[in-house]
Structures are given as C-alpha cells and as structure tokens.
Amino acid sequence: SQQGEEDPQALSIQEGENATMNCSYKTSINNLQWYRQNSGRGLVHLILIRSNEREKHSGRLRVTLDTSKKSSSLLITASRAADTASYFCATDTDKLIFGTGTRLQVFP
Amino acid sequence: EAQVTQNPRYLITVTGKKLTVTCSQNMNHEYMSWYRQDPGLGLRQIYYSMNVEVTDKGDVPEGYKVSRKEKRNFPLILESPSPNQTSLYFCASSFSRGSGQGKAFFGQGTRLTVV
Numbered sequence: 001s002q003q004g005e006e007d008p009q010a011l012s013i014q015e016g017e018n019a020t021m022n023c024s025y026k027t028s029i030n031n032l033q034w035y036r037q038n039s040g041r042g043l044v045h046l047i048l049i050r051s052n053e054r055e056k057h058s059g060r061l062r063v064t065l066d067t068s069k070k071s072s073s074l075l076i077t078a079s080r081a082a083d084t085a086s087y088f089c090a091t092d093t094d095k096l097i098f099g100t101g102t103r104l105q106v107f108p
Numbered sequence: 109e110a111q112v113t114q115n116p117r118y119l120i121t122v123t124g125k126k127l128t129v130t131c132s133q134n135m136n137h138e139y140m141s142w143y144r145q146d147p148g149l150g151l152r153q154i155y156y157s158m159n160v161e162v163t164d165k166g167d168v169p170e171g172y173k174v175s176r177k178e179k180r181n182f183p184l185i186l187e188s189p190s191p192n193q194t195s196l197y198f199c200a201s202s203f204s205r206g207s208g209q210g211k212a213f214f215g216q217g218t219r220l221t222v223v
Contacts, residue, residue: 033211042112042198042214043151088150095166096141096202096212100150 004032004089004099012105019076021102023089024069030092032065034074037086037101046074046087079106110135114199114215121189121222129184129218131199139202139210140182141166142174144195145217151198157182189222196220 007022023032031050035043049056049065049072056063062075076083086101112133121127133140141156143166153166157176171193173185182201186193197218204210 035212035214040196040217040219042216043200043212044214045211048211090212092210095153095156096200096210097153097167098143098151100148 004091004097006087006089006099006102008102009100010103010105012107013079014107015079015081017079017106019079019083019104019106021074021087021089021104023072023074023099025072025089025091025099026070027091027093029067032063032072033090033092033096034061034063034072035088035090035098037088039085043088076104079104081106081108110213112199112201112213112215114197114218117216117218119218119220121220123190123222124188127186127189127220129186129197129199129220131182131184131215132180133182133199133201133213134180135201135203135213136179137201137203137213138179139204140176141200141212142172142182142184143198143200144168144193145198146195154184154197189220191222194220194222 004023004025033048034046037043060077065072088101090098138159142154143151152168155174157163199215200212202210202212
C-alpha cells in the first residue's frame, strides 16, 4: 500500500536554483521523513518532521508539513550538482511507508 | 561507525535455488525491515521485526521468509526464488518503528537477478 506520493516524478534545474518536491499522503501520521538515494545506493535520512510541527530547517533543506491537507514539501535551496539524486518521503504510521520518489537532476 | 551491512551486494541465481541475504546492524536497534525497490513502484516493505523473535508481514511478503534470532541480524530467505523476485533489496533498522525519534538506517542494497 503506497502511502506517500511525490510530485513531480522528475525535476531538472540549473545549479543555484531552488528545488521543491511535494509529498501527499492518505492517513494520519506520527511523523514524516525525507530520504535521499543516489543511483542504486542505500537511502540516507535527511530530515524528520513530527505531526505537531509545521516547518523544519536543516542546512539548505526546508521541510513543511500541513496535516490538514496531508501534504509535505521539501525545498532545497541553492542547489548543487551533487544534489542530483532521488528523494523520497516516508510516512510513519504503524510502519514506515515510502512514496515512489522524485528524481532530481541538477545541471552545472 | 553506525551501519547496516547487507551481503551479498550482487547475486545472480536460478529459479528455485534457495538463497539467503544477510543483514546486520551495529546500533542495537529494535526495529528492522526489508524492502524491495522496483522501477516506478518505489520501496515496498516485505517483512519487519520489532524485536528478537517478533516478525510480521509487510506489503509484499509472498515468497519470502525472515528470522530474528539475534537483535543485530535479520536475514531474508527466498526458499524458491522466481524471476518476479528480481529486484533491488534493502535492509533497514531504527530504534523504533519510526514514531517519535526514529529514523531509519539503510544498507547498501542487494541487487538480485533470478533467471
């Protein structure tokens, strides 16, 4: 059962631009997490936002959560070529369920 | 260094030949899980374990078995692999199921091909 769905599926931008990815989900959650995956590698945890939080920052990452709309967004500011990867949201209900991901390509 | 170790990284096998993918974590995590990743389908949970001797089915458990005899190890067993189990597999662990403070640590993945 897919809980989170990311939008867009793919995103191409130039270095220095901001990248925004969105995640929508279906049921109530304990928290929502974002992960990054370089091609074919393991996922790496980026940030966790609890259900009672609305916004969280970590370096160039900004995450928002709107539980009334059951949606979250991940903003990467001043993107770099090294940010090229797939990004997944994961919702924690009674288990961690991942979306299908957004493939981000950052061109130098 | 905190890590989740999967072996092997790559495996090609024939239909019906039993295989085991090992997973070990050194963080004393209670919760461990297995996912498979297929193009367009994201990560789907196969099995999870909340602690030693406690395992439960995820979303796609058919054709797989797991065991949790020790806290650090959570092997994935394919008793009779079939070509539709060709996929990229990930093991993950966390302190909890993800609620509260939990964040998941992932292994590097096992790319399995069943011919």
